[in-house]
Amino acid sequence: MTLSFLIPLLDVTIRAGTSLLFAVLGETISERAGVLNLGIEGIMIVGAFAGFATAYESGSLVLGLIAAMIAGALLSLIHAFLSVTVGANQVISGVALVAFGTGLANLLGRPYIGKLGPKFSRVAIPLLNKIPVIGKVLFDQDPMIYMSFILVIIIYLFLYKTKYGLQLRATGEDPQSADAMGVNVGKVRYLAVIIGGMLIGLGGAHLSLSYVAGWQDSLTAGRGWVAVALVIFSSWNPKRAFLACLIFGGIEGIQFRLQATGIALPTYFLRMLPYISTILVMWFVHLSSGTKKKLGAPGALNKFFDRESQA
């Protein structure tokens, strides 16, 4: 493989993986607090739409990002209310959000199809971008990508080195105990779901403001569901999330490169790659770990907490 093939491939890998990375980080926070938010696909697409529409109308990328975060927060708030306060079925609630979000974004997005809006452009980081191969791939990217790198580090430090991260993990692991130790389980869960939703919204915005740079029907195309699988693949760990998203960005990259080289395989099969890989990855993860505990899943994931109903 020559560098002229490799560098564009790695470049696409990073760029395609970024929206996933935001979403996976967001979902990791939510699931670490014990709330399974399957609405990613819907939150992402609404974030993508809100980001694009706002940036298009205002001309400001920053406003676009803020809008995407607000949209993500609002949709997640619905999920937080249903799963934390009502104690509804979290799987169904997530599915409902996907249906609602997809429909809403497609409906409101109609007028924006095919419009050219502002988009993030590459900002090279001086010196670092001169490193062979890696410099071009990692340090000549758009600001959102740098932001995602920093978020990985921040979230990792938050989860494992601070008291609040400890409280979050305890809430997802064993809410009864966390509650008895004075942690406000409801508050932690609401915050985690909402902040997670903001990050997921940003993931959508990276699609509409950078990677695809524009609006089209069903823009996210199942990326949200892939993200759900990647959270499991990365064992709910932000550092591993980075690697997992690279792998999936790579799969998308390979798909494009192969399409570009005109290989005889029909495009339909190439486009199946991410979905089939997701299934394979899930199988592989469970094959290699066996029990839920070893998988690293938070102990109280998808479990409703009600202080007074404990046995």
Place this chain on the structure above:
Amino acid sequence: MLSEKIVEFENIACEMKGIVKDFYGAKANDDINFSVMRGEIHALLGENGAGKSTLMKILSGVYAADRGEIFINGEQVKIASPRTAIDYGIGMVHQHFSLVDVLTVTNNIILGDNSRDAWINEKKVINEIKNVAEKYGLNVNPNAYVWQLSLGEQQRVEILKLLMRGADILIFDEPTSVLTPQEVEGFFETLRILSSEGKSIIIITHKLNEVFNIADKVTILRKGKKIASVYPKDVTKHDLAKMMVGKEVILDIHKPKSNPGKPILILENISVKNDRGILALNNVNLDIKSSEILGIAGVSGNGQTELAEVIYGFRTPLSGKVIINGNEIEKFSTHSAITFGVSHIPEDRIGTGLIPQLSIKNNLILKDYRQKRFSGRGTLNSKNIYEYSMNLINTYNIEPSNPDKLIMILSGGNQQKVVLAREMTTDHNILIAMHPTFGLDVAGTEFVRQKLIEHCSDGGAILLISEDLDEIMQLSDRIAIIYQGEIQDIVDAQDANIESIGLMMAGEKA
């Protein structure tokens, strides 16, 4: 005398007045007044379901009272959550420990103390733990994960946690149930040090001995009502028992001497791993004869669960044989265990033994639903199911007596009766009874024990696993003591001595 009273009044640490708490229409606490002095060890005595835990959960902010007032150091307070309780210096060690298994001891202690810095400084905390642990004799490894610790060690972590966040009122819910008799002594020693420092201790118990061993004062609850607060020195064991149960009780069940016959169940060199992949049973050899109750004594978590699981087919052993009536079990599945005639009263009746969302009758046929009389040609025979259920409901006095009622509205005692009725009626060779009276009141306990004894007299073979040493001593013909997955010894119940059993439960070979 008069001066003594005044001093005490000034030293009230906490007072609860007119506490009412309603659960689904049943009064768990009915107008209860309760107070505890500074430096006092106060026992809260009552049988299961008397409302002791509820009252203390209200004090520690887990439950909100429907009515009533709480005063801490003379000031009225509102305790809305465990957080506020902690802020008022109240800490409770629940029966189910409030520790996060997958975190280390140190992390659990940081978690329990909100006053700590946002940025975690583990070294500093570890040093503090070591200091406090040494002072109160609460030895534990700060770097261990909680799941690696024995229940006794976990209890020490709980106490450390309360002390390190400066709790002044410490509440313990049935603290000795997870300890060996020797560990109990150490625990009481710690309590005495704490009370001498002016801390108030409330200990929830239903064991009369403990009241006399440790308590300065005792408050008795019965069916949600306060019966009395008395000084142990002024009363006899008999008085307390009467106040607790509300009638004269004979505390001993008489078990007639049985005549064991041929061996029904034989375990040969059974070894098995637990869910974490650690060896849970190591070369266990046991046999149970007809007309015999074999009791397993041990602190919970020493392999009892896995023992029951192997016999019942939930778990496949690494090595060894299970032989029932002379036939070796080859395939370990619950289905084959049932065909071999193993009946099982599981430890968690709601999680395993019953389906709360289904009716009484649908729970009664859980084992036998495949039989022709209940589902001939794949169709449920509702008439036969109904008649069969009515029959069992009457024999076992299950309340309510309507087989269509859901299990979840039954009391714990009646739920256990449903399990008992099913497991004793289905065709079987051996019965595994795990914690059969856990959480039941005196009447329920008596009923279950009586049924087990009758069953044994009728020729049944019973494996009795219980953490309640009194129960083991009372019902068993022979007692096997288990420690870390190994059978320490098997003794005849008649010559059994509680001290030596206690030592073996702690791993000291006699």
Place this chain on the structure above:
Amino acid sequence: MNFILNRKLRISLIRKRESRKIIKIITPIISLIVAFFISVGIFSLAGVPPLTTIRVVIFGAFGSFHNFSETIVKMIPLLLTGLSVTLAFKVRFFNIGAEGQLIFGAITASGIALFLPNIFPDIPRIVLLPILILAGMIGGAVWILIPVLLKSYYRVSEVITTIMLNYVSILFMQYLYDGPWKDQHGWGFPGSARFVESALMPRFFGTRIHFTIILALGIAILLYWLLRNSRLGYEISVIGLNERAAQYAGMNTKKKLIIVVMLSGSIAGLAGVGEVSGVHCRLFEGLIAGYGFTATSIAWLARLNPLAVIPVAFFIAALSLGGDQLQIQLALPVSAVQIFIGIILLIILAGDFFLRYSIKISERE
């Protein structure tokens, strides 16, 4: 939970163990109505006046005999996928992939319909149709086999795998009618060649209502009976409510789960057969209609009662047909109906709040 209103009154939320039947019936109905009005509100945000939406939807679904018959046509796949999801949910298998199974069932049936008559040109309808139906049901069952095996042997979440397979089945179908099964005379029409006459379902009353409706209603009644009165139904309820207790009762939970879920897949597969052989007469892009989510909401709305799935499917069919009219007349996207589906589900879930708690207003002493 307590909220204090003022000094005199307080509202307490009391957790209930059992809720009254009337509330169980009323909440879905109120949820539907509320969801409808919220959706109308959202459409008005997108520039469609509320009254227009209501008029178009109601006329679209019931305005004429033709429109009403089309509502029934639309109801058939919704009823079948709704039943499929209901059955799977009963064993706690969250099958969100009804669309994938429908499409794969349609693909296998289409394979038979397109090629079997080439080998046996004179094959009569009475022979061909049952083969078609069987092929479609097997197709649906096979398509769900992957998720259910992964779930029962490796504990892989079926939510993700079934959804992933939706995408895969769509792409596979597109590949087929765009490639090997391309309609040579179709001028780029997104579908396969038309089936021969003998591969088409009989239709009734000169409408497009096809024979599958009878099968669908039969399956609804059969499932209702099966879940209530059969040994398998008993096992299903035990496995679905408490898997550990099912093992304790000596049930082979893995095997039972696989059987029940494959049944579920085959019902969705049958929906696919009905669509290609009864409605479109070919493998066709129109099969992609978000059945996975719609079926989920139908099952949930019907509270997993197979008989209740019938009216709910009818109602949702009326709405989607109305939605189609919105799309045609007012140029709203197909997925606009998804908004409504999403809102219904969210509101139903929020409505559970009232099933779980009763509200008591009491005077404070």
